[in-house]
């Protein structure tokens with residue numbers, strides 16, 4: 001489905017949006033629930049990535065296709081490796097077969113797991129023959145994806161001797177590791193993350209019966225921060241359901257968007273975003289996003305829409321996500337008339353006055369390409385190709401934009 005976004009103003013009241021649960025929290029908790037069925041979950045994400053996680057955990061098929069879902073692929077690789085007697089081949093989309101998994105597979109093999117590559121070494125699909133894992137110490141490289149580390153942590157307490165992970169080198173996307181740690185703690189699992197070492201103790205007593213409520217997704221909230229940043233002073237949008245102390249690293253948005261004149265306040269599980277000041281055209285937004293890689297696209301496009309420069313670093317993981325997000329951002333912003341310079345870990349955008357009208361944005365099977373560019377409809381008419389990609393994390397994205405006044409025509 002391709003769509004056209006007519007140049008819009010957000011005028012409809014009340015400007016309130018309820019966002020589905022965090023897909024990162026949901027996918028961790030779904031794996032933990034499979035290990036500890038005593039727990040119940042509320043506000044689980046309705047994203048494709050969480051749907052496919054639920055489907056895979058229930059599946060009795062020999063082959064499980066997890067499509068584009070990175071966390072699902074990585075978390076299930078660890079989970080199925082530890083399920084004695086279960087044999088499964090995990091596969092995914094064309095892009096998933098290009099997203100590396102060797103660091104995780106090597107770590108699991110070091111622990112005694114039985115995993116073989118079905119097509120190309122180092123990449124899905126993989127065939128897993130589940131085994132009882134008794135070894136508990138492993139070292140793995142930490143600068144490629146934190147998902148490998150979270151995957152191991154999630155199964156750690158179900159292993160006979162628990163786990164001791166030694167992280168080699170710089171650690172990327174640290175808040176996601178802390179999110180995993182925190183969820184383990186909520187279940188009463190003894191786990192620590194000190195320096196370069198993570199330990200997870202085996203859980204000998206059953207986990208207490210309890211309900212965990214997933215906080216709504218902060219990465220999804222980022223598109224509304226961008227919308228408010230690109231709107232007139234006074235524009236206000238409220239989003240729910242959030243917690244005052246978030247486990248999601250992307251909650252740093254509230255601090256970052258202050259620089260774009262957006263004030264964030266929190267009350268009763270609702271965040272209120274309000275445009276309170278204009279941003280000077282000679283502002284340069286300089287940020288290291290190593291802890292919040294998923295909001296890089298949103299921020300780059302906000303800067304482009306405001307006509308200001310940015311200098312973003314810490315982006316080395318963007319090349320191995322749903323698409324090469326650095327190249328995709330450069331191509332699409334340049335189609336709109338901007339100037340972007342990328343390396344394999346940085347993105348620099350020049351300040352520019354002009355935004356070309358009626359450009360068709362390609363989305364490269366990447367939900368965040370579609371959602372990050374959509375707010376530009378406040379500046380010009382634009383088109384978005386394959387707009388249905390948003391369902392990977394936020395299926396109601398387009399209908400929520402319509403609710404707040406965006407004019408969307410399906411082509």
Ligand SMILES: O=C(O)C1=C[C@@H](OP(=O)(O)O)[C@@H](O)[C@H](O)C1
Nearest residue numbers: 024071145146147173176294317
């Ligand atoms: O653990 C998680 O839920 C995630 C970790 C991050 O990946 P990397 O650690 O590969 O950067 C993030 O980009 C992804 O969207 C979700």
Ligand SMILES: C=C(OP(=O)(O)O)C(=O)O
Nearest residue numbers: 068069070071294321322
């Ligand atoms: C990178 C992402 O997801 P994943 O790695 O889980 O596919 C994302 O949602 O931006």
